[in-house]
Amino acid sequence: MQRRVVLASRPHGIPQGEHFRIEEAAVPELRTGEFLVRNQFLSVEPAMRGWVNAAANYSDPVPVGGVMRSFAAGVVVASRHPGYAEGDAVMGMLGWQEYAVSDGSGIRRKVRETDLPLSLSLGVLGxxxxxxxxxxxxxxxxxxxxxxxxxxxxxxxxxxxxxxxxxxxxxxxxxxxxxxxxxxxxxxxxxxxxxxxxxxxxxxxxxxxxxxxxxxxxxxxxxxxxxxxxxxxxxxxxxxxxxxxxxxxxxxxxxxxxxxxxxxxxxxxxxxxxxxDYEHRYEEAVAKLAAWVRDGRLKVREEVLQGLEAAPDAIAGLYRGENLGKRVIRLHD
Amino acid sequence: MQRRVVLASRPHGIPQGEHFRIEEAAVPELRTGEFLVRNQFLSVEPAMRGWVNAAANYSDPVPVGGVMRSFAAGVVVASRHPGYAEGDAVMGMLGWQEYAVSDGSGIRRKVRETDLPLSLSLGVLGxxxxxxxxxxxxxxxxxxxxxxxxxxxxxxxxxxxxxxxxxxxxxxxxxxxxxxxxxxxxxxxxxxxxxxxxxxxxxxxxxxxxxxxxxxxxxxxxxxxxxxxxxxxxxxxxxxxxxxxxxxxxxxxxxxxxxxxxxxxxxxxxxxxxxxDYEHRYEEAVAKLAAWVRDGRLKVREEVLQGLEAAPDAIAGLYRGENLGKRVIRLHD
Known part of the structure; x- marks a missing residue:
């Protein structure tokens, strides 16, 4: 079993804690071509407001009852996919949940900057x-x-x-x-x-x-x-x-x-x-950003919330302006 | 003596006929480096609203008592300027007046398309x-x-x-x-x-x-x-x-x-x-536009008002939407 955050009702405007619900669910069996990611960090960002609103935006809205869409970063813990091996660090649309099954389509990239904290792949390297x-x-x-x-x-x-x-x-x-x-x-x-x-x-x-x-x-x-x-x-x-x-x-x-x-x-x-629109040039930017982070020219500030329980209110908190730095949720060390 | 249209008072919003006055004035003697243009067509365009308003815009406002700024097209009738000869057709910021003295600074161009009506230099070729x-x-x-x-x-x-x-x-x-x-x-x-x-x-x-x-x-x-x-x-x-x-x-x-x-x-x-911002490429555009006019691919419609008396109300008329086609004022044939 795992825990995940689902959209409980559709908000008008900014989603508040009450619009989400934490529920338990089984971790599905892997089929051929799939792999299992254990999420380590979940992302929280202003754009997520748009992802739960009904109005047509640049992506389809998250359905009520569905896992909240989000970027997350984690490590592959089991794989039946030839392109992903156990131990690979990945970042992508893995959702507000402890474990995500993927066929690779939601994965944005493998995280190659293993000398830097994995959470950065959701922020300055994301x-x-x-x-x-x-x-x-x-x-x-x-x-x-x-x-x-x-x-x-x-x-x-x-x-x-x-x-x-x-x-x-x-x-x-x-x-x-x-x-x-x-x-x-x-x-x-x-x-x-x-x-x-x-x-x-x-x-x-x-x-x-x-x-x-x-x-x-x-x-x-x-x-x-x-x-x-x-x-x-x-x-x-x-x-x-x-x-x-x-x-x-x-x-x-x-x-x-x-x-x-x-x-x-x-x-x-x-x-x-x-x-x-710059998908095809993503790695070019990450390489530059990572180099600047390493040599100290690009300073980064993160605000790390602890545990899945912090997720439901986390978007509203951004709009209250309470965070200092990129807000992420850490699920485990 | 000549007649000219001056700004009588500063309008708020769209200038109406009452904001202008027609007056008589002497045609100045030419000094060295100047030439005299007899205007044949005066231009009327929406942007002229901005030229008489006090608010900072992309040009300084016309002073109260000053000749109304406008494009006009005419022919040089006397010259003490080496670059302009009697008979040259010119277009430029010559103002709402019968005659304009210029040192060349307000002239946008000599009109070379003498096979086409001079009024077009204020519209489709302007x-x-x-x-x-x-x-x-x-x-x-x-x-x-x-x-x-x-x-x-x-x-x-x-x-x-x-x-x-x-x-x-x-x-x-x-x-x-x-x-x-x-x-x-x-x-x-x-x-x-x-x-x-x-x-x-x-x-x-x-x-x-x-x-x-x-x-x-x-x-x-x-x-x-x-x-x-x-x-x-x-x-x-x-x-x-x-x-x-x-x-x-x-x-x-x-x-x-x-x-x-x-x-x-x-x-x-x-x-x-x-x-x-495209001043340096003006002639490139005019050459293309003139070619299209000549071969009939670019159709032009003008609305020609007759005489200086038509000028004061002419801008307000544009904003009343009464014109069909580019509005110009003909002073003489």
Whole structure:
């Protein structure tokens, strides 16, 4: 028997602990072509909100009663698949559960960076880091001397994006919520400036941090944070939309200040970014990110929750802004 | 003496006839390095709204009491400038006046297409056509088989964009206001479909015209028209922002449905376009456009108003949607 987290009911907006249920289930027998993964770390990320909502998104919603979809990292403990051997470390869509049976289709990659903690494959060496790398370099196209603004700058994606921009010779300004996170941006992740969007004078503080405007805006939040950044963009600015974490619900669809005029006046570009479009270049990014982690140029902060019991409330917690660093759930050592 | 149109007072929003005044003034003596142009056609275009508004835009506002800034086309009638000779046809920022003295700095180009009407240099062979050409091909990047939606499709820019997209192998859908303009789109400019944004069931008609969604949206309006198009974009769609004609005022800044989520879900791009960024390639576009006009592949419709008296109300008339085709003012034959 194993334990797993299933979707108990469909949330409107952000999924709370009550929308999930922990249940016991048998570990299925392996058929030919399958293998069994013992999950060591489960991922928790903002995008998972979209995976449980009914509205059409870029993936089908998790069915009520189904195991919560998630990335996870673990080790193969039994295999009837020629491509996977006992002991292989893997990362993929393995779900919020202790054990996952796979035919390989949900596996994103074998984890080759065995000198680094396995949990990193869910963060800076996973979708988060790969997203930060390609969204910044390919869609953001930062040039030396550019001012790069990053929202959710203390988070896994944002902190990586900011550090990579800095390595590329840019001035980096992080936006985060609260004094603790802005301090983390400045003192740990090395942003040149950090602005607290929860402060009373956010707009004023942002203006003060942007004496030369904004050339690249790496946006993970949308909403009011973006509304404050848009009037400060420079000619030819690139805005990369990687997430909309600040918007609690898209039903009903929210309104905000129109962006057309900002984009027109500045001949600026707003580009939605989906990391799946860079699937074929995934290993290229991981190799670079791993090298930067090893030589200390890319700093990583994780928040490790303990045990499957932490999972149901973990997404809601992200939206409460309580995590510092990439949130993962450790199931065992 | 000559007559000219000056800005009498600064409008909020769209300039009406009352914001202008026709006055008489002396034609200045030419100094060395100057030449005198007798204007034959004055241009009237939506962007001129922005030129008289106080808010910072992509050009400084016309001062109250100053001659209304505009493109115009005319012929050099006297010259003390080595680069311009009597009889040269020129187009440039010559203003709403009968005669303009220039040192060459406001001249956009000498008009070489003397086999075609001079007024075309203000429309399809001017900023309008050049904008349509580069905004569509460079920012829109249409591919054969794409569905290309164009707003203000019966206008000078929109009709050119639609026809060029059609030549590039795209399915073209025009959005225009009223039965007369949509008929013009279909029957004269050759759009595959045309939708009336003033109709009661605009959203339904738009959906019916877009069975395969939208790959390129060439947007001259912003506002409610764009709000109806955005939910229909395809993966990787390109939205080109060329104008915001449907938004009557940006003071106070209007709100509308947020676009972040559309762009993210579809990894789509929204790009502001300023034709000035393609200054160095202007003649390349004019040469192509002129060739298409000559061989009948690019159809042109002009609305010619007669005499300087028509000027003061002419911009407001554009926003009332009363013109069919590029609006110009003829001062003499």
């Amino acid at each position: 979708i988060n880091g790969v997203t930060a790398y390609f969204a910044l370099t390919e869609a953001g196209e930062p040039r030396p001397g550019d001012t790069v603004v990053v929202s959710t700058a203390a988070g896994s994606v944002g902190s990586a994006a900011g550090q990579i921009a800095k390595m590329m010779g840019c001035r980096t300004v992080g936006i985060a919520g609260g004094a603790q996170k802005t301090a983390l941006c400045r003192d740990f992740f090395g942003f040149d400036a950090a602005v607290d969007y929860k402060s009373a004078d956010f707009a004023g503080a942002l203006a003060a941090a942007l004496p030369q405007g904004v050339d690249v805006y790496y946006d993970n939040t949308g909403g009011a944070v973006s509304d404050a950044v848009l009037p400060r963009i420079n000619k030819g600015a690139r805005i990369v939309i990687c997430g909309t974490a600040s918007v609690a619900s898209w039903e009903p669809w929210p309104s905000g200040p129109r962006v057309e005029r900002h984009l027109l006046n500045k001949a600026a570009r707003m580009q939605g970014f989906l990391v799946w | 900023i309008n056509g050049v904008t349509a050409y580069f905004a569509l091909t460079e920012a829109g990047e249409p591919r054969p088989g794409d569905t290309v939606v164009v707003s203000t499709a019966a206008g000078s820019v929109g009709s050119a964009a639609g026809q060029i997209a059609k030549m590039m192998g795209c399915r073209t859908v025009g959005i225009a206001g009223g039965a007369q303009k949509t008929a013009l789109c279909r029957d004269f400019f050759g759009f595959d479909a045309a939708v009336d944004y003033k109709s009661a069931d605009f959203a339904g008609a738009l959906a019916a015209a877009l069975p395969q969604g939208v790959d390129v949206y060439y947007d001259n309006t912003g506002g409610a028209v764009s709000d109806a198009v955005l939910p229909r974009i395809n993966k990787g769609a390109r939205i080109v922002i060329c104008g915001t004609a449907s938004v009557a005022s940006w003071e106070p800044w209007p709100s509308g449905p947020r676009v972040e989520r559309h762009l993210l879900n579809k990894a789509a791009r929204m790009q502001g376009f300023l034709v000035w």
